[in-house]
Each structure stands twice: as structure tokens, then as C-alpha cells.
Amino acid sequence: MTAIRTARERAREELTREIKQEARRQLASEGAQRLSLRAVARELGMASSAIYRYFPSRDELLTALIVDAYTDLADAADAALADAPAAPRPRWRALCTAVRAWALANPHEYALVFGTPVPGYRAPQETVRHAARLPLALIAVAAEGTPAAELPVPAGPLGEQLARLRAEYAPALPEPVLARAAIAWTQLFGMIGFELFGHLVGSFDPADAFFAHAVEEMADLVGLPDSP
Structure with missing residues (x-):
């Protein structure tokens, strides 16, 4: 019975992978808004009723794809950091470069x-830890390299947000540095989004040199040295 059950589990895992692979193909050809469980089932030769045993709704399939995308991206970043030199700035370069490389290789997952x-989709709480x-x-x-100079602590609503984020995610990071890291984070994804969605055509296209320069500027902003 154990062997039979294990075989069934393997078959279910394999079909789940196939469903998600076909869904990713449809993301590329049709876009997330037009993703359809019935269309996925049809392409896989499944009965429409059968696919609902794996994903009860389109939103659950979307959630699985979103979790996979966040996980793949974070895994790529972790792998780049594992191979990077010990100094903060080279680690920053490696991390930013890995994020861009993943996005260029997986544009439809990035867009997702x-x-x-x-429209109509609301990501469940379970996606937060992956994101x-x-x-x-x-x-x-x-946090590996902070500016030596004293920086003013933001006040007002921003100061309150930073205090909450610091308490929850980065207790060792001074709030002014956390603010700068957040600026760099949004700039990183803004640059990648501009590149992927064609907004740099006619200006910084190809974007390699612009991206490399911006990564160094962001490292300066955060205060990351070249040496450990």
C-alpha cells in the first residue's frame, strides 16, 4: 500500500508540474488576465473537471505560479550571494545582477x-513570506556596510513606517540606512521594469552599462564599501 500511495503521489506531483508549465506557457502567449483552467486542461488533454482536483480555481493556480516566481527569484539571488566575494559592494553587485538576469530570462513571471x-485577483497572505x-x-x-557619517532620522509618517519595518525585519539596521536601502530596492525594480517593458528603447538600450552604473550609485547611497 505504501508503494502504491507513493506512486500516486509521484504521479500527482508530475501532473501538477505539467499544469503549471502549461499555465506559464499561457502567461507568455495570452497574459495572466486570460489564464484559464479550462484552456490549460484542454491543452493537456485533461477533462475540465479533472484539473479542479489539482487547482480548485484560477486564483489558486495564479497563487502557485506567483509563489514559484518569488521562490525562483530568491533562489537565484541566494545562489549569487553564495558565490560572491565577502565584501559588501561586490555582494550588492552580485545580488542586483542576479535579479536582473532572472528577470530577463523570465519576463512573463517577472510581469506576473x-x-x-x-483584475479580480487578490494574493493571499501565504505569498507574503515568499515575496x-x-x-x-x-x-x-x-546591513553589512553602513555609512560612517551620522544621518538624520526621518520623522513623521515615514519615520513611523521605518520604525515598524526595522522592528519587524531589520533591528540591526539604523532607520536612515533602512530608508536608503528601500530607495535602492525600488530603484532596482524600477530599472528592471523599464528595461523589460521597453521604456529604455531609444535611450539606454542596451541597458547593461546604465544598469551597472546605477548599481554602483545605489551602493554609494546605501554606503557599501569594496572591502569587508
Whole structure:
């Protein structure tokens, strides 16, 4: 019975992978808004009723694809950091470069998680911890080298937001540095989004040199040295 059950589990895992692979193909050809469980089932030769045993709704399939995208991106970043030199700035370069490389290789998955929201879809709470992995990696690198000069602590609503984020995610990082890391984080994804969605055509296209320069500027902003 154990062997039979294991075989069934393997078959279910394999079909789940096939469903998600076909869904990713449809993301590329049709876009997330037009993703359809019935269309996925049809392409796989499944009965429409059968696919609902794997994903009860389109939103659950979207959630699985979103979790996979966040996980793949964070895994790529972690792998780059594992191979990077010990100094903060080279680690920052490696992390930013890995994020861009993943986005260029997976533009439709990038658009799914960082592009226009899918109408009618609301990401469940379970996606938050997966989405947080990359920002936490960026914060960890920022914490490795902070500016020596005293920086003013933001006040007002921003100060309150930073205090909450620091308490929850980065207790060792001074709030002014956390603010700069957040600026670099949004700039990084803004640059990548501009490149992927064609907004640099006619200006910084190809974007390699512009991206490399911006990564160094962001490292200066955060205060990352070249040496450990």
C-alpha cells in the first residue's frame, strides 16, 4: 500500500508540474488576465473537471505560479550571494545582477509578480513570506556596510513606517540606512521594469552599462564599501 500511495503521489506531483508549465506557457502567449483552467486542461488533454482536483480555481493556480516566481527569484539571488566575494559592494553587485538576469530570462513571471495586477485577483497572505525573501536579502547586504557619517532620522509618517519595518525585519539596521536601502530596492525594480517593458528603447538600450552604473550609485547611497 505504501508503494502504491507513493506512486500516486509521484504521479500527482508530475501532473501538477505539467499544469503549471502549461499555465506559464499561457502567461507568455495570452497574459495572466486570460489564464484559464479550462484552456490549460484542454491543452493537456485533461477533462475540465479533472484539473479542479489539482487547482480548485484560477486564483489558486495564479497563487502557485506567483509563489514559484518569488521562490525562483530568491533562489537565484541566494545562489549569487553564495558565490560572491565577502565584501559588501561586490555582494550588492552580485545580488542586483542576479535579479536582473532572472528577470530577463523570465519576463512573463517577472510581469506576473511585479507588473500590472491581475483584475479580480487578490494574493493571499501565504505569498507574503515568499515575496519578502528578496527584500530581506537586500536588507542583509545593506546591513553589512553602513555609512560612517551620522544621518538624520526621518520623522513623521515615514519615520513611523521605518520604525515598524526595522522592528519587524531589520533591528540591526539604523532607520536612515533602512530608508536608503528601500530607495535602492525600488530603484532596482524600477530599472528592471523599464528595461523589460521597453521604456529604455531609444535611450539606454542596451541597458547593461546604465544598469551597472546605477548599481554602483545605489551602493554609494546605501554606503557599501569594496572591502569587508
